[in-house]
Amino acid sequence: IDYRQHYFPGSRQELLQAVKKSVKAKRYQHILGVEQTALKLAAVNGVDLEQASVAALVHDYTKNRSDDEFKQAIKKYQLDDDLLNWSNFIWHGVVGAEIIKTELKITDQVILNAVRRHTVGAKIMTPLDKVIYVADFIEPGRDFPDVEVARAVAKGSLDQAVAFETKHTLTYLINGSQTIYPGAMAAYNQWVVKK
Ligand code: GDP
Ligand code: FE
Ligand code: FE
Ligand code: FE
Structure with a gap:
C-alpha cells in the first residue's frame, strides 16, 4: 500500500519500525497478517485502504506492555476507573x-475506535x-478449529463474520467458565441475536 501519510505523521517504514519495537516477534508477525487480511476485507467492503492498514498495524501495539503501565495510563488519561477491574x-x-x-501521533478517531473495539466488538x-x-x-x-469456517463466512459477508466471531468467542469463554466483559455481551445482543 502506498501511504499518502494522512493518518500517521511518517512513512510506512517508520510505522513498521515503531510497531516492531513495541511488540514481541510473534506478535509482529500476527500484526502483519492482520494488515494483509484487513486490506482484502477493506477493498471488498468499501473501506479506506490507508485507514485499514494503519489501524491493523497498530491494533495490538500495546499488547506486550505491563499491567502497571496500563494502570498508570488509566489514571493519566482519566479513563473509567472500572477498567482497573479488568486486564490486558x-x-x-x-x-x-x-x-x-501519544506515542505514534495517530489522532484519527475512526482508527482509534477500531483499536478500542477490536477485542470484544461493540x-x-x-x-x-x-x-x-x-x-x-x-x-x-490464526489456527483454531472453525477458522476456515470463519474465513469462508467473511468472504460472503462482513456482518455475518462479525456475528460468527462474536458468538464463537462468547461460546468459548462460557465453555471455559471465564468472565464475560459487559461490552462483549452488548456486541452479542447487537450482532448475534436474531431480530
Ligand atoms: P489478540 O490481541 O490478537 O490476541 O486478540 P484479541 O484482542 O481479539 O483478544 C485477546 C484475548 O481476549 C483473547 O484471548 C480472547 O479470548 C479474550 N477475550 C475476548 N473477549 C473476552 C471477554 O469478554 N472476557 C474474557 N475473559 N476474555 C475475552
Ligand atoms: Fe488484540
Ligand atoms: Fe490482534
Ligand atoms: Fe479478536
Whole structure:
C-alpha cells in the first residue's frame, strides 16, 4: 500500500519500525497478517485502504506492555476507573488507543475506535471496526478449529463474520467458565441475536 501519510505523521517504514519495537516477534508477525487480511476485507467492503492498514498495524501495539503501565495510563488519561477491574485483554484496546495517540501521533478517531473495539466488538461498529475485528480473528497465522469456517463466512459477508466471531468467542469463554466483559455481551445482543 502506498501511504499518502494522512493518518500517521511518517512513512510506512517508520510505522513498521515503531510497531516492531513495541511488540514481541510473534506478535509482529500476527500484526502483519492482520494488515494483509484487513486490506482484502477493506477493498471488498468499501473501506479506506490507508485507514485499514494503519489501524491493523497498530491494533495490538500495546499488547506486550505491563499491567502497571496500563494502570498508570488509566489514571493519566482519566479513563473509567472500572477498567482497573479488568486486564490486558481489555486494556490493550481501550487504553492502548490512548497510548497509540501519544506515542505514534495517530489522532484519527475512526482508527482509534477500531483499536478500542477490536477485542470484544461493540453495539455500534463502523465498517473499519468490523474489518479490524474480523481480520484479527481470521488472519493467515490464526489456527483454531472453525477458522476456515470463519474465513469462508467473511468472504460472503462482513456482518455475518462479525456475528460468527462474536458468538464463537462468547461460546468459548462460557465453555471455559471465564468472565464475560459487559461490552462483549452488548456486541452479542447487537450482532448475534436474531431480530
Ligand atoms: P489478540 O490481541 O490478537 O490476541 O486478540 P484479541 O484482542 O481479539 O483478544 C485477546 C484475548 O481476549 C483473547 O484471548 C480472547 O479470548 C479474550 N477475550 C475476548 N473477549 C473476552 C471477554 O469478554 N472476557 C474474557 N475473559 N476474555 C475475552
Ligand atoms: Fe488484540
Ligand atoms: Fe479478536
Ligand atoms: Fe490482534
